[in-house]
Amino acid sequence: xxxxxxxxxxxxxxxxxxxxxxxxxxxxxxxxxxxxxxxxxxxxxxxxxxxxxxxxxxxxxxxxxxxxxxxxxxxxxxxxxxxxxxxxxxxxxxxxxxxxxxxxxxxxxxxxxxxxxxxxxxxxxxxxxxxxxxxxxxxxxxxxxxxxxxxxxxxxxxxxxxxxxxxxxxxxxxxxxxxxxxxxxxxxxxxxxxxxxxxxxxxxxxxxxxxxxxxxxxxxxxxxxxxxxxxxxxxxxxxxxxxxxxxxxxxxxxxxxxxxxxxxxxxxxxxxxxxxxxxxxxxxxxxxxxxxxxxxxxxxxxxxxxxxxxxxxxxxxxxxxxxxxxxxxxxxxxxx
Amino acid sequence: xxxxxxxxxxxxxxxxxxxxxxxxxxxxxxxxxxxxxxxxxxxxxxxxxxxxxxxxxxxxxxxxxxxxxxxxxxxxxxxxxxxxxxxxxxxxxxxxxxxxxxxxxxxxxxxxxxxxxxxxxxxxxxxxxxxxxxxxxxxxxxxxxxxxxxxxxxxxxxxxxxxxxxxxxxxxxxxxxxxxxxxxxxxxxxxxxxxxxxxxxxxxxxxxxxxxxxxxxxxxxxxxxxxxxxxxxxxxxxxxxxxxxxxxxxxxxxxxxxxxxxxxxxxxxxxxxxxxxxxxxxxxxxxxxxxxxxxxxxxxxxxxxxxxxxxxxxxxxxxxxxxxxxxxxxxxxxxx
DNA sequence: TTGTAAGCGTTATCAT
DNA sequence: ATGATAACGCTTACAA
Numbered sequence: 001x002x003x004x005x006x007x008x009x010x011x012x013x014x015x016x017x018x019x020x021x022x023x024x025x026x027x028x029x030x031x032x033x034x035x036x037x038x039x040x041x042x043x044x045x046x047x048x049x050x051x052x053x054x055x056x057x058x059x060x061x062x063x064x065x066x067x068x069x070x071x072x073x074x075x076x077x078x079x080x081x082x083x084x085x086x087x088x089x090x091x092x093x094x095x096x097x098x099x100x101x102x103x104x105x106x107x108x109x110x111x112x113x114x115x116x117x118x119x120x121x122x123x124x125x126x127x128x129x130x131x132x133x134x135x136x137x138x139x140x141x142x143x144x145x146x147x148x149x150x151x152x153x154x155x156x157x158x159x160x161x162x163x164x165x166x167x168x169x170x171x172x173x174x175x176x177x178x179x180x181x182x183x184x185x186x187x188x189x190x191x192x193x194x195x196x197x198x199x200x201x202x203x204x205x206x207x208x209x210x211x212x213x214x215x216x217x218x219x220x221x222x223x224x225x226x227x228x229x230x231x232x233x234x235x236x237x238x239x240x241x242x243x244x245x246x247x248x249x250x251x252x253x254x255x256x257x258x259x260x261x262x263x264x265x266x267x268x269x270x271x272x273x274x275x276x277x278x279x280x281x282x283x284x285x286x287x288x289x290x291x292x293x294x295x296x297x298x299x300x301x302x303x304x305x306x307x308x309x310x311x312x313x314x315x316x317x318x319x320x321x322x323x324x325x326x327x328x329x330x331x332x333x334x335x336x
Numbered sequence: 337x338x339x340x341x342x343x344x345x346x347x348x349x350x351x352x353x354x355x356x357x358x359x360x361x362x363x364x365x366x367x368x369x370x371x372x373x374x375x376x377x378x379x380x381x382x383x384x385x386x387x388x389x390x391x392x393x394x395x396x397x398x399x400x401x402x403x404x405x406x407x408x409x410x411x412x413x414x415x416x417x418x419x420x421x422x423x424x425x426x427x428x429x430x431x432x433x434x435x436x437x438x439x440x441x442x443x444x445x446x447x448x449x450x451x452x453x454x455x456x457x458x459x460x461x462x463x464x465x466x467x468x469x470x471x472x473x474x475x476x477x478x479x480x481x482x483x484x485x486x487x488x489x490x491x492x493x494x495x496x497x498x499x500x501x502x503x504x505x506x507x508x509x510x511x512x513x514x515x516x517x518x519x520x521x522x523x524x525x526x527x528x529x530x531x532x533x534x535x536x537x538x539x540x541x542x543x544x545x546x547x548x549x550x551x552x553x554x555x556x557x558x559x560x561x562x563x564x565x566x567x568x569x570x571x572x573x574x575x576x577x578x579x580x581x582x583x584x585x586x587x588x589x590x591x592x593x594x595x596x597x598x599x600x601x602x603x604x605x606x607x608x609x610x611x612x613x614x615x616x617x618x619x620x621x622x623x624x625x626x627x628x629x630x631x632x633x634x635x636x637x638x639x640x641x642x643x644x645x646x647x648x649x650x651x652x653x654x655x656x657x658x659x660x661x662x663x664x665x666x667x668x669x670x671x672x
Numbered sequence: 673t674t675g676t677a678a679g680c681g682t683t684a685t686c687a688t
Numbered sequence: 689a690t691g692a693t694a695a696c697g698c699t700t701a702c703a704a
Contacts (some may be wrong), residue, residue, distance in 0.1 A: 007461070007485055009697055020675045025699060035673065052484060055460035056395035057697035060680045065392070067457070076430055080416055080423035087416035090444075094412055098449065103457050106442040108426075113434060121403070121439050124391035125343070126462075148388060149343050345681055356691045361683060369689060393681035396696045676703075681696105688691080 008049040017045035028053060059125065067103035068093075068311065069127040071118055072134050073141065075110030083227065083255050084283040085300055089133055089155060092304020100312055102128070115141065123148035129315045131307050135159065137198040151314035153307050156200045157323065165314065165321040167306045171201060174296035174328030175208025178250050178278045181294075181330060183216050187248035187276055191221035193235040193260060195252040202227075205252040205280060221246060225256045232256025236263035248276040248336065254283045254295055261289055261335070276336035291334035298328050344385040353381035364389060395461065403439035404429075404647065405463040407454055408470050409477065411446030419563065419591050420619040421636055425469055425491060428640020436648055438464070451477065459484035465651045467643050471495065473534040487650035489643050492536045493659065501650065501657040503642045507537060510632035510664030511544025514586050514614045517630075517666060519552050523584035523612055527557035529571040529596060531588040538563075541588040541616060557582060561592045568592025572599035583611055584672065590615040590622045590631055597625055597671070612672035627670035634664050 010028075014021045019038060026034050027042040028051075034042075045051070059065045070093055072079050072086065079086050090106070097104050105127060109118040122130050122145055129151040132142055138160030145152045146164060154166040182190050192209045195202030210220055223238045225231030232251060236259065239246060251257035257279030261271060269275045271291055279286060282297035303326060310321050346364075350357045355374060362370050363378040364387075370378075381387070395401045406429055408415050408422065415422050426442070433440050441463060445454040458466050458481055465487040468478055474496030481488045482500060490502040518526050528545045531538030546556055559574045561567030568587060572595065575582060587593035593615030597607060605611045607627055615622060618633035639662060646657050 010699095011697075021698080022675060022677095022700080023673090026674090029699085033673065038674085050483065052456065052459045052461075054396070054697050055457075055462050056392045056401075057680090058699075059392035060390070060396055060682085060697080061699045063680080067462075076423050076426045080420070080426065082417070084416070087412050090412045090416065094444070094446075094450075098447070101453075103453055104443070106444070107440070108430070108442070110430075111434070114430075117437075117439055120388065121391075123388045125388075126391050126403075147386065346683095347681080357682085358684085358691060358693095359689085362690090365683085371689065374690085390681050393696090394683075396681080396698085397683045399696080674704085676701105678699105678701085680698085683695090685694080686692085688689100 007054070008051045009054070010051075013042065013045045013049055013051050016049060017041045065126060065128055066101065067105050067127050068097060068129050068131065068308070069105045069107055069118075069122050070131040070133065071107045071109060071122070071141070073109045073115060073132075073136060073139065074134050076108050078110070079108055081228065082285075083253075084285065085253075085281060086134070088283070088300030089304040089307070092301040092306075093131060093308050094304075095301075096305050096308035096312070100308075102312075119144060122150055125150075129153075129311045131155070131311055132158075133307075135199070136196075151311060153311045153314065153321070155303055155307055159198075159200060165310060165323060167303055167310060167324045167326065168200070169298040169303065169326045170328050171204035172208035172211065174280065174298065174330065175205050175250065176212040177328075177330045178280075178296050179209055179212035181332075182248045182250065182276055182278065182336060183212075183218075185276070185336070189221070189243060189246040190218060190248040190250065191223070191239045191243060191246045193232055193239065193249060193251040193256050194222055194224050195256075196226045197224070202252060209250055225252070225259075227253045227256060229255045229259040232259030233263050234259070236260035237267075240267055240269075246275065248278075250278050250280075252280050254279040254281040254286050254293060257293055257295070257335075258285065258289055261293075272334065272336050278330075278336045282331055286331075287333070289335070294333045294336040295331050296328050297331045299326050302326055343390070344387045345390070346387075349378065349381045349385055349387050352385060353377045401462060401464055402437065403441050403463050404433060404465050404467065404644070405441045405443055405454075405458050406467040406469065407443045407445060407458070407477070409445045409451060409468075409472060409475065410470050412444050414446070415444055417564065419589075420621070421589075421617060422470070424619070424636030425640040425643070428637040428642075429467060429644050430640075431637075432641050432644035432648070436644075438648075455480060458486055465489075465647045467491070467647055468494075469643075471535070472532075487647060489647045489650065489657070491639055491643055495534075495536060501646060501659065503639055503646060503660045503662065504536070505634045505639065505662045506664050507540035508544040508547065510616065510634065510666065511541050511586065512548040513664075513666045514616075514632050515545055515548035517668075518584045518586065518612055518614065518672060519548075519554075521612070521672070525557065525579060525582040526554060526584040526586065527559070527575045527579055527582045529568055529575065529585060529587040529592050530558055530560050531592075532562045533560070538588060545586055561588070561595075563589045563592060565591045565595040568595030569599050570595070572596035573603075576603055576605075584613070585611060586614050586616075588616050590617040590619045590629060593629055593631070593671075594621065594625055597629075608670065608672050614666075614672045618667055622667075623669070625671070630669045630672040631667055632664050633667045635662050638662055
């Protein structure tokens with residue numbers, strides 16, 4: 001039943017329609033220079049034979065594949081958690097790609113082996129360009145891909161290599177505003193739950209906290225998480241241990257903030273009365289926590305869109321792109 | 337900076353190493369028939385030039401791409417929710433594919449346009465085979481892809497076309513056990529929150545409930561959800577409205593069960609004392625609900641692995657595969 | 673407007 | 689063991 005039938009080629013269609021291969025190619029690719037009746041005949045032959053162009057052959061000559069890879073150097077479990085940041089980016093990317101008629105190819109690369117295979121895949125010419133998000137440390141992947149002549153755009157400033165075009169958000173500015181808000185509302189002992197320090201987002205948000213606090217003569221109190229809810233829950237416990245007198249905490253992601261909220265409740269601290277909490281991201285969930293979360297909003301979906309637009313320009317051979325930094329905004333709800 | 341340098345070809349490597357293209361090809365593909373020193377020279381040339389084989393050219397002649405598509409006809413938001421079923425399948429698929437040295441290409445197709453592009457992509461020869469999950473209604477996609485000569489395996493029996501190989505779980509058996517357990521523990525008014533009726537999983541689980549209940553002379557009480565937590569929450573409300581005297585509910589997914597639990601608490605019903613609850617899936621979260629959820633376990637990751645093994649056999653031209661049905665098991669925790 | 677023919681970068685089949 | 693050379697299926701000058 002499956003019967004892997006020989007796929008019909010241009011040649012076959014041409015014979016059936018009684019024209020040349022070139023003409024069939026023209027019709028298939030929507031050229032306007034083909035006479036009406038002949039177009040009709042070709043289309044019929046295509047339909048009857050169930051012809052679909054062989055992409056490998058087409059790519060070989062055009063040097064284009066009309067698809068774009070989005071690489072996430074993360075394990076499946078991580079990407080598909082309830083952290084709505086990845087989905088937001090993916091949605092933005094999908095939208096722009098859809099509009100451009102390009103296909104999105106999503107690739108996860110948790111393991112080192114996966115990392116390598118992904119590199120071979122994209123440098124092997126399977127895609128016209130690459131979007132890279134959630135980079136850890138000074139990952140050599142971006143510069144490797146660039147060196148292979150494949151256009152790349154990163155989400156978040158890449159740590160090692162500054163020459164790769166990227167889209168990022170104003171982490172420091174957003175965090176500063178958050179900490180200042182805490183300060184302005186009279187908080188004295190402001191702690192933070194920082195993100196992983198091998199990722200720009202983690203680093204920058206901690207920098208923003210430190211900078212603003214120092215400017216106010218405050219004393220940093222830091223615990224670290226990895227952007228997961230569980231890690232936020234744990235980090236908050238540690239914070240409570242280290243500094244039982246804290247009265248505010250800036251948490252580097254909403255998901256971690258959610259975990260922190262749980263710990264605070266278990267510890268009998270009222271939010272925001274005893275402890276004010278501010279998150280970062282403004283994912284959908286932030287409205288539904290108890291109490292609703294005050295947070296630094298980053299335009300997640302716009303990141304995906306901007307990334308994609310930049311990459312499409314790059315693949316269209318437009319000149320090198322300057323980094324784009326999107327702005328963040330403090331969203332006041334009830335937790336601070 | 338980006339300088340889309342001409343990618344070096346086999347030809348270039350051959351010239352540099354002072355050998356023929358054929359020899360380079362042999363070395364690159366790990367043939368053992370090449371003399372040591374020559375191998376060395378070729379490898380050096382490859383390194384110096386940064387040569388990477390052009391996959392389009394290779395695919396054109398070998399008719400293989402060494403990559404497999406996993407298509408999810410769902411929007412990004414849906415796939416990347418906190419329903420851990422998708423990730424589980426993806427993880428299983430990744431494992432098997434990794435072992436086989438094949439690349440996973442994940443494709444989401446929420447919109448009709450996306451649907452069509454995905455079809456063109458896979459029938460265009462970008463991949464050696466296709467895994468299809470989360471099919472809705474009598475989606476023509478599987479048979480279309482089969483007709484194009486590309487091997488396909490579906491997760492869940494496809495609704496329209498029975499001729500496509502698939503892997504599924506014993507929904508009916510699992511649900512029967514769950515309902516029987518409820519009956520055996522003396523429950524009298526057993527309701528259900530069913531899944532979407534355009535998906536096998538939704539249909540079969542409802543069938544299991546109906547069948548078992550009817551056998552016991554019971555009276556079905558049904559509300560419908562779409563496998564999301566929110567829909568479970570709503571459906572439970574409706575159930576409480578329709579049948580305030582219910583004392584048990586079988587919910588067709590753990591995520592919906594989680595929503596239902598919330599509604600029950602809000603309504604002041606104690607679980608399991610007033611109302612017993614049984615879910616389906618046994619995702620990680622099921623241990624952490626309050627109370628921990630009794631549920632029908634399906635081996636999610638194994639589904640992914642089995643799917644992949646089956647597809648790999650198919651692409652290796654082994655004969656048509658009979659459907660595989662994995663068994664389910666009732667996991668007793670505290671909610672029933 | 674249509675056809676002819678030259679590649680695109682590999683692999684694979686022959687010879688040598 | 690190595691090298692010519694013919695495909696693979698398509699696009700695209702260039703001719704007609």
